[in-house]
Amino acid sequence: MGASASVSLCVSLPELAPRCVFGVALETLREDGQMVCGIPLVLRDMVEFLNKNGMHHRGLFRLCGSVVRTRQLRQRWDSGERVDLEHDGDVPTVASLLKLFLRELPVPVVPEPQRKQLLFQVTEVNQSLRENLCCLPDDNLIILSYLIHFLSRVAAHSQSNHMPVENLATIFGPCIFQ
Template identity: 45%
Template sequence: MQLLHNKTAVQVKEDMKKMVQIPILRSRTVAAKHTKLFGVSLCDLREKGLVQDGVPLVVQRMVEHLRKHALHQEGLFRVNGNVRAVETLKQRLESGEDVDLLSECDTPTVASLLKRYLRDLPEGLVNSTVQQELIQHHQECGGDDGSWSDLRDLLQQLPDTNHSLLRYLCHFLSLVERNHKDNRMTALNLATVFGPSVFQ
């Protein structure tokens, strides 16, 4: 009986050693694969091959998840995700981990991380030069938006990567707005939520 007890104790010690070593090995692997996705210029992401059809892959992933699973969810983009959960998701995506957004994250977490991505873009999605011209155009039109062609011409002054992402985002937000009876996100609500992230 004593011999069996000693063998068990030795086995437990060996198992404990393995368990203690596993996180160290994982953290080294994660650190080696870590690729910064947030707070990085769109041009840098494109150079690293992390942009497809002019849109960062990480944005496509979040938007497609929300498009498939959250268009009818009330409070979409207005209910904030848990700060710690948002940060954890960010770190996992940047580590290259294969995160199942549907089973491992709730909608507010993904929606909050999308807003954070836009907010963290260096110089914002719409840069200060184009912002100033848009403001001037709005003032000259006396509060009226003026012609769509004028606005389109102004937005085409954006770098290609910014312009592509803005178009992609607007297309998605128009889908959200079409479902405003369910999600309560009218065009005005979406402008209130996304304005500070797009125009910094």
């Protein structure tokens, strides 16, 4: 009886192990309960922090955060800890983490087949971008819409943060389209 209890405990341990959130597929994040309304919790936390604290931060997304601090916060999230960015974060580090999260998605927000199709249809067939975005998987479309709304707010404050649409496109294009 003691051996079977030991085996049972060993079998259930992997289920208790925290799952990473960086470098993880959107489907896995959803299955692990790491998404709310189609948005990864970690992404939502970073965007909310930057909405509150970063809109007027000069050079938002151009200035790199502390490499050590970025690594620490990422490790905490990946180990399943709840990170309080108001207490533990700073604008450049959270901005760096946001870009890192998007870059490390195994499949970009706009995957390669859809990216090619979007570009072809917008340039050659002259269809509207809105019509073509319907070909994205639901999770990707929700996240893309969320990011576009956030980046629009950032661009609206470009007088103080020096991040007009052109700068944001240069920084986030590779993160979203990879």
